[in-house]
Amino acid sequence: MDIGTTSTKATIFTESGRFVSSHSIEYPIIHPKPDWAEQDPSVIYLAVLNSIRSAIIKADIHGTQLIGIGISSAMHSLIAVDQEGELLTNSIIWADNRSIDYVRKLKEDLNGHQIYMRTGTPIHPMSPLSKLLWMKGERPDIFAKAAKWISIKEYITWKWFHTYFVDYSIASTTGLFNLNELEWDQDVLTLLGIDKEKLSQPVPTTAVYQGMDRDAADFMGIPADIPIVAGASDGVLANLGVGAIEEGELAVTIGTSGAIRTVVSQPLTDPEGRTFCYALSEDKWVIGGPVNNGGIALRWFKDQFVSYENAIPTEKDSFEALIDSASDIPAGAQGLLFLPYLTGERAPHWNADARGVFFGISLAHQKEHFVRSVMEGVAYAVYSVGKVLNSLAGSSKVIRVSGGFARSDIWRQIVADVFDESVVVPESHESSGLGAAVLTLYALGHIDSLEKVKEMVHVSAVQNAISENAAIYRELFGVYERVYKNLEEEFKIIAEFQRRRDNSIS
Template identity: 50%
Template sequence: MKYLIGLDIGTSSTKAIAFDLLGNIISKSNIGYPILNPKPSWSEQNPDEMLVAVINSIRTVIDENDNKGNELLGVSFSAAMHGIIAVNEKGEKLTDCIIWADTRSTQVSESIKNSEIGHEIYMRTGTPIHPMSPLCKITWMRDNMKEVFKNTSKFISIKEYVFFKLFGKYVVDYSIASATGLFDIYDLAWNKNSLEVAGINKDKLSLPVPPTQIFKGMNKKYAELMGIDVDTAFVIGASDGCLANLGANAIKPGDAAVTIGTSGAIRIIAEKPKNDESERIFSYILTEDHFVLGGPVNNGGIIFRWFRDNFSQIERATAESLGIDTYELLTKEASKVPAGANGLIFLPYLLGERAPHWDANSKGVFFGINITHKREHFLRALLEGVIFGVYSVGKALEETTGNIDTIYATGGFVRSELWVQMLSDVFNKKVVVAESYESSCLGAVVIGMKAIGLINNIEEVEKLVPIAQTFTPNIKNHEVYMKTFEIYERLYLKLKDEFVSIGLLQK
């Protein structure tokens, strides 16, 4: 059997998934690593740990398929956006990978956004100006890590770090580049205004290449560690968010993909970029002919994990004894409560927020607590709050790009029927779940198939994505949610200034 590996370097883990040529999963490996928080607003990861996860996950899948006599055709990459690593002339890290959740550059981002060229940078790069953006992170490093900044040879993402180690070249795909705030999505080149703001030239950044670019001639040491030939085709691929749309087959007009993993997002695919004058949404590149428009939320599954890790010790022990997932127990608990959680509302901004507010100062809030509320109400409100966050972005997206008809759900949250039904109820739209929710890895494989000539265009993904489940909205629940959502939106506006004040006490 011939197969390709889709490799996704994510925030929580790196996944290597082997797909046959019909899009079926034949083996997988998943290796996790921690998020480091050395200071309250800092979120980092060790790129060397992530590199080891890449090598070991690929090795695991290779070994399993070698034992079956299967033939590897190539490896294609997906990776998280917005991370930045400073490296020296030898390619050694001077910093850990500063990830999307890091908000240390909040003041810098506000300064750039309010400058004379801030809006122009957004309109040319498609990336909202926010602490997630490598533009803001590099500018912050220039002013606050002066010695590191001076000794930096390149500012790169985690995928670039991996490709440099494997092939000795600094390259970045158009898709990852388009999420930096440094890349002109119209000219497919580094943006001069962005470079000037950050105080760097293009030599400090990698060479931009198409997502279908193939690399061969890997460093022999890493090839041996992976158990593959040095001339195995490695396709650089694209970003995880863009590939999630592709892998979910959400590529036609009226289709949207909602992904909730660690964070979350809602996105559509269009032939051209379309930026929002109000700067609420992004325009990222999937390929030169496919642009992904949408918005990310910082607070997705990480909110559920926060609740599990801090308030569910008994449930975790029970789940372990029963051999089931803790989240399954927690979801059952939340299902005891009706839509709207009996008036308990949760603003899920534990990591600040990106779209549509782009407010790194925002904080989490439980509102409306009364004496009748129990633990299950808090759980229900928590899950609903995450969906409300996505819905607020969906509203902005529809205002900019037109109506959404069908939502394709992807990411770890699809394992919870309750959570997916909430999505359908809140949006009042049909929600479709594919048989495999590993859409970023499958999307990477589709790009790989296109690169090595197995398919003529990425629209052929439709043949590879069978539908497992369809959810339709409960109108009564939708009506409750809309009343609740009105309060949810007003709460943010009323508390916006107070988030800044409370933030000063938390430093």
């Protein structure tokens, strides 16, 4: 069960990791005001029920044949509920930036860096910590009334089991959870003015629950006593699902947004605060960084600037046509650089004020150059985090990729060349779903270690770096970094201008 930002997908696998069936249901992001990003938890709950039910029907199996269900979930959501579990808010998701002023206060006045070092969650508007500070300051009525503060995953499991629990992985993405103690951080709770009874009980990612709500089980067509494994966040499970489970193996995911991660054997935070550290299991931790702007940057460019003379029948075909149009453009797009910060940026800068930039435009540049530069800009953003990971955890041995970009030869080649390393493409693109399935098998005793995933992940392609292209990207990446640095103060000024204008219009 993979509860994502834009859709929920239920995927059924065999014990050997073979894909059987899947079903996904999309839902909207609600933007009631500038900088706000919310979703309706009740809509997502229905998507969970219906996607599981439909995946079972598609598989042509009976629900009693399922061994168990593991749960993957997007990170950083925050929901307030009352004593009866009724919703007081929508789910405030990672893309919400309304708490930016409280983030500045955390960084400047409230020992934000020390909080990061203990919790592993960078100080940023995405974090439930900053969202809670905003709630306390701006919505004291809701803050006082809330009986529990939970994530979307906890909302789903509460509907099933009528008890509040949160796995170590999701807990470690809140900014409230002490990585070394595996418990809510008392200093952070004191800062917020709440006690741990307002949060769920932290449990291992392998915790097993049975006896779910019978009405929900009957609707999905599964036994009420089917084992449900607490699971983890979608990011760390994507590492597991592509087989990047050993130290020195990088996992790169580029979908709507993007991320790069690697596994370490104990909690590891960055003295400069550039990376996250989230739990996978009791002895495996995932460090890395998310980038806000992955495929969303290419979608934006297509929607705003591309029209087709002949009808393109599907969204998928239109993206393929757009990417193919850049196939003859050389590496570096003839010196056209794109800083892909259309929605601010998380790692490694954690700068919600960052904005998108095309740099180096000349009369020689055509539409196809811009398309290539967008893909290269996203790859530069991911690589900038990869450099930090190498400095913290040692040089990488292999890069395993997943997400929509992994289906594109051109985009995979760009990533291989920017990193100057070979890129391994797993056969299955269901990385978070497979990771949840493998964690479930491990929790239920069907496999004796998570390393068994290596036998389940089959490689469909290997993309080797082209040395001439890698040399070009090394040169241009230095320019890319300097452009960002030189514009850092200007980003702050223009972002404040945009917020004033947005608020005056709204």
